[in-house]
Each structure stands twice: as structure tokens, then as C-alpha cells.
Amino acid sequence: TSDLKGNVEGPGHYFQATDKAWKDLDNLLLTQGWVAYTWKDVFNPPVPQYAAESQFTVQGKVTNVFNKGVPETGIMLTSIRPLIIKDTLTRKDGSFTFNDLPLSDTLSFFIQAKNKNNKSFNVGLEVDEFKPPVYTSANLRLLPWYVNTDTLLLKYVSTIAEQKQEELKLQKGTNVLSEVVITAKKIIKGSRNLNGAGNADIILDEKDMAHYRNLTLYELLVKRFKYIYTTRVNGIAIYKYMQRRIVFVIDGVPASPPESYMENITAEDIKGIEIMDSFNYIYPTYITKFEVAWKIQPYIFILEITTRSGHGAFAYMKNIPGTYWYRPMLFTSSKQFYSPKYTVKSPITLTDLRSTIHWAPNIVTDKEGKAFVSFYSADKVGSYSVIMEGSDMNGNIGRQTGTITIK
Structure with missing residues (x-):
């Protein structure tokens, strides 16, 4: 729909x-589904915005100073985890493709263009980055769950209540321990925080960086902290947060001027950011070590940034011609629907009150159009609805409903 x-x-x-x-x-x-048709689109259908992907590929193009493709240029692709080393040549239009790459949750490729002498040279190298569509939420009126609800939702709520009652039964005759609250600090691996890793007022780790993905360091900070702004003193950009100057420390080294790398460092280049806001984290550690560089400014806001390379801000001062760091979108494999497995010796201590007892999204029939499906029922007696939907290779669709009774 x-x-x-x-x-x-x-x-x-x-x-x-x-x-x-x-x-x-x-x-x-x-x-609701009427659309207008034109003969032009019928005989010359538009190219789909997102092509079907049968495998994981990396595609790009090498261009010269006139923005024209450079043919027969050597391209090398390397990755550390997993270890991958591949090379290929560009086509006549300067484009290149790497096929059959492994699927992994986090990948980072270094791509480099080389001349006939196997050396880097001054060319433009671009990779086709995936741009996801902009999500727009449906403007639907939200009602409380109990208004005009259906029997399925009411059944789900009653089932949750029964599960809680079953859990209380298990607690009878046992000693219930008091609640234990475990507190832990976020630790940035490889951090050069002078107070020690994890000793900061605010810590953004790799999970936070994955949320911001391709945002530059400046875009990340503006999105995370709304009151960041820029002023200029003698033509040099000064970044401030709520009237306090931001001091950037990248891999343990004060970075100045910050404007030269704010647009080159992205969230994917960063392992974590530790923010020192309180006096206890700023003095005496940072003020004592960098008092000459900062001229002992009392109103500062320190950002200790730990990059993945660990080479400091100079590694991101400018993009090296003929190279490209490509970090594709995270790959997430499909999750299997939960189904209990019972053995003869396994003791059953908890009543099975699942409301949805089975879901199989990819059943393939045999030559006769038949398929076999098995599952365990829940312990709750009653009537369960069965819904079957499918389609054949010609686009024909079908649907059948029924019920099973558990006594």
C-alpha cells in the first residue's frame, strides 16, 4: 500500500x-491509487532511483582537472578488518567497480588511484555514496490505545498481565534480592584524556558517532549542542559554547586553528569525544599542561577528541588527491523470529503465554505447490488465527485465513 x-x-x-x-x-x-500516464514514460521508462543490489559493490570514478574521466587508471582498495586487498582498472569513462565484497556490520575502505608507475598522482577520486531517502512521518492523529481498539490489542494487554502474574508465582519460596544498580563510565579506547579515560562531564562514544555518521565535526557539534556559534578575531574563527571558548584537543594535541579541519573530520573518523566542562576536570590537568598555548583563559570548554587513526588533527587538514576513505552504511542482517525449542530433559518453569506463536516470512512451495511448516503452540488454550499470504512468480497474489484451536 x-x-x-x-x-x-x-x-x-x-x-x-x-x-x-x-x-x-x-x-x-x-x-486512492489513480495516477496519470503519459506515452513518453511508457516507451521510455525512467531509471529507478535505487537500483537492485544482488551483491555488495563499491563504485566510483576517477577524473582529471577538467572533470573528464581518466581511463585505464589503477585503483587499489584496502581494508584492515576484514583484511581485503583488491585492485582494478578504470573503464574508458574513468569509472570503476569492486564486486563480491563481504558483508559486515562495520566496514572502512581506503581507495587509492595510482599511475603506471604504481604511484599516487593528482587526480580526483569520487565514490558513489548511498543517499537514503528523507523519511517523512505520516501525519496521523494518535489516539490512546484503549480508544476504538481491537480484540488483538486487548488480548495482548491481558497476556502481558498474566505473564507478570506467572513471574510472581516463581518468586514464592525464594529469596528475592534487593535491586542492584550498576554504574559504569563510558570508556573511549585510546583516549589521551589527561584526567584518565572516562573522566569527563559528557562522553560521546562510538555508538553516538554511528548515529551521526557522515556529519562533519562542526555539524555534529551544532546538532548535539544547540548553543554553539562562531566568531572571528583577526580573521581567525573562534568557536564558542554559551559565551565560553571551545578548545579542541585532538589525540592529545591542542588543534589550532580549528577551522582548517572542522569540515574534513566526520563522525565516522572519531572514536569518541570527551567534554570537560567543570572546573575539576579543567584545572589543574589541562590548564597546567597547556597554559602557554591557551594563555590561561579561565572560561573555556574543552573537547578531547579521539580519532580512529590516532594521528591528530594534521591527518585531516586536507584531503589527499587521488585517495578516498569510504565507509558504507552499516549492514544489519535479518533477525529470526523467536521460536522455543524443547528437549526431553529441559524443565519447564514458566508458562508460555505468547500471543503470536509463529511467523514465517519466506516459505517456498515445491513443484506441487505444497509446503510444510511446524511450530510449538502456546500454553494458553483458545482459538488462534492463521493468516497466509503469498504470491507466485507471475505477480498473482493470494490470501487465506483460518483458525486453530488449542485445548
Whole structure:
């Protein structure tokens, strides 16, 4: 229903093999799914915005100073984890492709263009970065769950209540321990924080950096701290946070002027950021060591930044021609629907009160159109709904509903 306007109520009704359902489906498509057609688009269909990907590939192009493709240029792709070393040549238009790359949750590739002497040279190297579509939430009116709710939701709420009662039964005859609250500091691996790793007022770790992904350091700070602004003194940019000057320390070295690398360092280049705001974290450690560089300014705000390379700000002062750091979007494998496994010797101590007892999204039938599915039922007696939906290779769709009774 993604191509239909509005919200379709009861979509399962249109899958029924009845004359009324087909008429209702026709009316639905005429009203909510009607679109205009032009012969130009029919005979010259537009290229899809997102091409189908049968494998993980890296594609790009090498250009010269006139922005024209450079053919037969050597391209090398390397990765440390997992260890990958590949090379290829550009095509006539300067484009290149690396195929059959492994799937991993976090990848980082260093891509380098080389001339005939196997040396880097001054060319432009661009990689086709994936740009996800902008998500726009549906402007739907939110109602409390108990208003005009259905029997499925009411059943789910009652099941949760019963599960809590079962947990209370298990506690009878046992000693319930008091609540133990575990507190821990975020530790940035490789941090050169003078107070010790984790000793800061605010800490942003790798999980936070993954949330900001391709944002530059400046964009990251502005998004995380709304009151950051820039002023200029003698033509040099000074970054401030709530009237306090921000002092950048990258891999243990004060970085100045910060403007030269604020747009080159991205969140993907950073392991973590430790922010020293209180007096106890700034004095005497930072003020004592860097008092000459900072001229003992009392109103400062220190950002200790730990990069993945560990080479400080100079590694990000400028992009090296003919090279490219490519960090694709994180890959997440599909999760399997939970299904209990019982053995003869395993003791059953908790009642199974699952409301959804089985879900199989990818059942393939045999030559006769048959398939076999097995699952364990829940312990709660009653009637359970069975919904089956599918399609064949010709685009025909089908739907069937039924019930099973557990006694």
C-alpha cells in the first residue's frame, strides 16, 4: 500500500476471493491509487532511483582537472578488518567497480588511484555514496490505545498481565534480592584524556558517532549542542559554547586553528569525544599542561577528541588527491523470529503465554505447490488465527485465513 494515498483500513479484506472484494479493490485503486500516464514514460521508462543490489559493490570514478574521466587508471582498495586487498582498472569513462565484497556490520575502505608507475598522482577520486531517502512521518492523529481498539490489542494487554502474574508465582519460596544498580563510565579506547579515560562531564562514544555518521565535526557539534556559534578575531574563527571558548584537543594535541579541519573530520573518523566542562576536570590537568598555548583563559570548554587513526588533527587538514576513505552504511542482517525449542530433559518453569506463536516470512512451495511448516503452540488454550499470504512468480497474489484451536 506504499503507492496508495492515505491509510488503508483492513487491507486483508481486499485479498478475499469474492466478487465484492474485487469490486472494492477496483474502487480503492480508482480513488486512492489513480495516477496519470503519459506515452513518453511508457516507451521510455525512467531509471529507478535505487537500483537492485544482488551483491555488495563499491563504485566510483576517477577524473582529471577538467572533470573528464581518466581511463585505464589503477585503483587499489584496502581494508584492515576484514583484511581485503583488491585492485582494478578504470573503464574508458574513468569509472570503476569492486564486486563480491563481504558483508559486515562495520566496514572502512581506503581507495587509492595510482599511475603506471604504481604511484599516487593528482587526480580526483569520487565514490558513489548511498543517499537514503528523507523519511517523512505520516501525519496521523494518535489516539490512546484503549480508544476504538481491537480484540488483538486487548488480548495482548491481558497476556502481558498474566505473564507478570506467572513471574510472581516463581518468586514464592525464594529469596528475592534487593535491586542492584550498576554504574559504569563510558570508556573511549585510546583516549589521551589527561584526567584518565572516562573522566569527563559528557562522553560521546562510538555508538553516538554511528548515529551521526557522515556529519562533519562542526555539524555534529551544532546538532548535539544547540548553543554553539562562531566568531572571528583577526580573521581567525573562534568557536564558542554559551559565551565560553571551545578548545579542541585532538589525540592529545591542542588543534589550532580549528577551522582548517572542522569540515574534513566526520563522525565516522572519531572514536569518541570527551567534554570537560567543570572546573575539576579543567584545572589543574589541562590548564597546567597547556597554559602557554591557551594563555590561561579561565572560561573555556574543552573537547578531547579521539580519532580512529590516532594521528591528530594534521591527518585531516586536507584531503589527499587521488585517495578516498569510504565507509558504507552499516549492514544489519535479518533477525529470526523467536521460536522455543524443547528437549526431553529441559524443565519447564514458566508458562508460555505468547500471543503470536509463529511467523514465517519466506516459505517456498515445491513443484506441487505444497509446503510444510511446524511450530510449538502456546500454553494458553483458545482459538488462534492463521493468516497466509503469498504470491507466485507471475505477480498473482493470494490470501487465506483460518483458525486453530488449542485445548
